[in-house]
Amino acid sequence: MKIRNDVIKVYKDVHIWVGILSGLMLFIAFYAGAITMFEKPLERWATPPSSLAAPPPLAGAEVLLQAVLAEHPQAAKNYLIVVEPTVDAPARVIWREPGKSRRQFTEFGASFADDGSLQVEQLRKAPVAQLVDTLHQLVGLPFPDALARPIMGAVALLYAVALVSGLIIFLPTLAKDLLAMRIGHNIKRLWMDVHNALGVVSLPFHVVMALTCVVFAFHDEFYDVQGAVVYEQGVPWQRETPPGPPTPDARPLPAVELLRLAHVQQPGFEVFNFSFKQAGGQLEASITGLDTRYGTRARTYASTHLNPYTGEIDPHDLPGQMEPWDAAVNTFFMLHFGSFGGNPVRWLYLLLGLAGALLFYTGNLLWIESRRRKQRADGVPEQTRSARVLGSLTVGVSLGCVVGISATLAATKWLPQRVDNLAAWHEGIYYAVFVAAVAWAFVRGAPRAAVELLRLAALATLLIPLSSLAGVWGIGGAWHHPGMGFIVDLTALAAVPVFLAIAAYTRRRMCAGHTDSVWAQPASSQPLPPSGRGPASACQE
């Protein structure tokens, strides 16, 4: 495909500058987003053990509920019966009490102690998984949501522009460059191939991410415009009146029966819980669960109405049974969240997310490489200030995010015994490490800082499974849950040699790579061989 050179040049300039402006924020969004694919397992791994006794069987849920309502009548307003209690939902009966705002609430769980007395505990889900998700949603910005979200939207728009302009630049050389990886002395060519390999084949994934992010960021504004233009009389929401009891003395069906009827009506739908709300003297119920054959609008579950007296499920909110328009909106969400196909697709999304983070990182490396002042006969020229600054910023922000997330995860199993405000501590640890890493990158320079921060990332990530190991031995109040939580530890352990290998490669390049580069060991005054590559002995730590 032929495109005029002047057109290509315009798109190239656009691609470069929108990439430079948004790349590092997108790195944080993608790295944190990749981890967020396993937010629920991470939350379970990070939640301290409950002090409640083992939950009674599902058949005994109603007895427990009656005991709860007798002592805590306010629980009747909003409660759950959990089908399979987990570490983050450790009770058979859980109720929610409202907080200051609509989305804030406190959860309590109940069980029977060995002597048959009622036990109640305020549930404390670990906030660290939510922190990683917030970093993802707000591209790492430490601002209030109202300020950070529009910035995230603007970054997503820049991302979309970068994708379109990048594709236009690539089209004329598509046949020659698609899937190419030319490893040789031309470093710029190499980074270009890596950048293309990471971005071209996975372009549909990136287009979906960019568009969905714009919608998430400007969601309220879109609805305002839609309300003003399409629904001048207001959106005609179809609010269905919940069915009342068939007879005045009718009672809701027991949870065991509701579960049996759910399996009959929705085979393949794994039920997590039944939730009940008292509204206007009516009992409303809904069923929450997951069918991995279909994508869901929420990240880890689907929910729909249920008649608590007959067990009849209203399927119109369940994926696979929606109206076409609802199904289209559902698809939009599921493509962003990767909420289809269960854990195998989550792993695929995690890998594509990490590849996306590398795409932005390599974009910056390409910018630096393109502006490299090459060696002349009279010696090694000093690299431009802008290249040095962007090098330090790229290393500091990217690796600061990596080390910060690992450090705050490693602290998870030590904090609950020592501090009250867990969320503030996790946030404080992340941002302290992040800011320190950025400062370190500027003080030490990009090459040395890259090696040191990668080693620090390996150490901080190694501390994650070591903390769980301390929990196995009961050291310092740490804990370890039996079950699948070990996968979090194994994944962290697998990342350690990867960070060390990249650190070793980066050090080799610093020591023996081109000396006329921001990635070379600084202040080398030794005479250079004709190849322009520094001797390994020039590398001193």
Next chain:
Amino acid sequence: MNLWLFTLAALAGIAGGWLFYLAAPQQLWRVSPRRPGPALLWSGAAAVLVSLLLLLATMGAMAAVATWLTLLMLVGTLAPFLGAWRAHRRRSRA
């Protein structure tokens, strides 16, 4: 979801994506003096088609197509790196 069908679909998708890579003139995995023939391309197309059909048999249509594309994108993204790694090893041995 039928895990056996899903696994077969995933294997067929990986094989198809890989065959597409081997059919590309820029592939580095094999030492081939000639441009790869169309046989690789056709077998790759057959494998990815089988993968899609198996996914459609075990998942909803939208989820099946999305899973299929996700898998192909990941294989297509990783394949050049694996090819380059093998070419590097070949050069080191020579």
